[in-house]
Amino acid sequence: MRTFVTLPVVPAKELPPEFRCDVRFSEALVELLLREFTREGDVVFDPFAGLGTTLVVAERMRRVPVGLELDPGHAAYARSLLRHPDSLMEGDARQLASYQLPLFDLSLTSPPFMGRGDVEDPLAAYAVPGAGYEAYLHGLQDIYRQVSQLMKPNARAILEVANLKRPDQITTLAWDAASAIGEVMHFEGEIVIGWEGAGGYGYGYDHSYCLIFSRRDWEGPCVHARRSG
Numbered sequence: 001m002r003t004f005v006t007l008p009v010v011p012a013k014e015l016p017p018e019f020r021c022d023v024r025f026s027e028a029l030v031e032l033l034l035r036e037f038t039r040e041g042d043v044v045f046d047p048f049a050g051l052g053t054t055l056v057v058a059e060r061m062r063r064v065p066v067g068l069e070l071d072p073g074h075a076a077y078a079r080s081l082l083r084h085p086d087s088l089m090e091g092d093a094r095q096l097a098s099y100q101l102p103l104f105d106l107s108l109t110s111p112p113f114m115g116r117g118d119v120e121d122p123l124a125a126y127a128v129p130g131a132g133y134e135a136y137l138h139g140l141q142d143i144y145r146q147v148s149q150l151m152k153p154n155a156r157a158i159l160e161v162a163n164l165k166r167p168d169q170i171t172t173l174a175w176d177a178a179s180a181i182g183e184v185m186h187f188e189g190e191i192v193i194g195w196e197g198a199g200g201y202g203y204g205y206d207h208s209y210c211l212i213f214s215r216r217d218w219e220g221p222c223v224h225a226r227r228s229g
Contacts, residue, residue: 001036001191009197016077025053025110029160029193033108033210034061037156042105045150047093047143052078054108055088066102068093071125094123094139096146103150107157111140113203115164115171133171137180145184148215157185157213160193165204174209185213 007028030053038044044058049067051074058065059082068091069075079085091099112122114136121130123139130136147157159181164171178187191210195201201208 003189004192004194005032006194006196007032009195009201025050025160027053027057029210030054030057030108031061033158034058034063034106037158038063038106043102045101045104045107045147046109047096047107047147048109048111049078049088050074050110052081052088056081059083059087064102066104068096068099071127074125093143093146096143097149101150103152103155105152105155107147107151107155108160109158110160111177113162113164113173115166115173116169137176140177141180141184144181144213148185151215153215153217155214156188159211159213160208161211162201162203162205162208170204174211178209178211181211181213184216186216188212188214 007026010026010028034044034057040062041064043064043066044054046054046065046067049055049069052067055065055067055078065082065084065087067078067088069078069088070090070092072090075088075090079088082088089099112126114122114130114133116133118133119129120126121128122136123143124130144157151157159177161174161177163174174190178190181187189212191212192207193210194207196206
């Protein structure tokens, strides 16, 4: 797969009022990655299911969706979109090892973001104060240590993450997440997603990164740029 891809920023579908400020995962990006990294019948796992985009697209593409979502409102909404709502469990990714989950072929998610100086804990659905940015990164690392135990031998885990540009500072979230998770998984590389369209991506940049990981005990080929089509 190419290591730079351009996709349109498509306006979000109409959402209930309580979710109108949420940033939705791109369906076009999910479709692209599922075509590249999975086949029909493969298990696709999202540990931060949010509004269910990964699971809905996986179901539509005849993959087997499995997901966790901590926030009850998001989980209920996502279930309402699925033909098989029991494929999404209301649960905490930090306690991943405590759930009865199948081995998967691909984990695909956009985790909750945190900037340096933010107060709320993204891994607790922004419901309580956190212990700071470094604690957040350590929490992501621990989650993906558990994720790695659920991966089939040649599975991948992909996170779509952006650096965060604000008037007063830049948080190198994508690079920091790659470094933290790379301590417990094999980092294969990244795909840069260039976002085109009115309004931009929403975090100060017009691009984000898909970080690709595999199990430490199975180091498949790295992602190389090559032309397709």
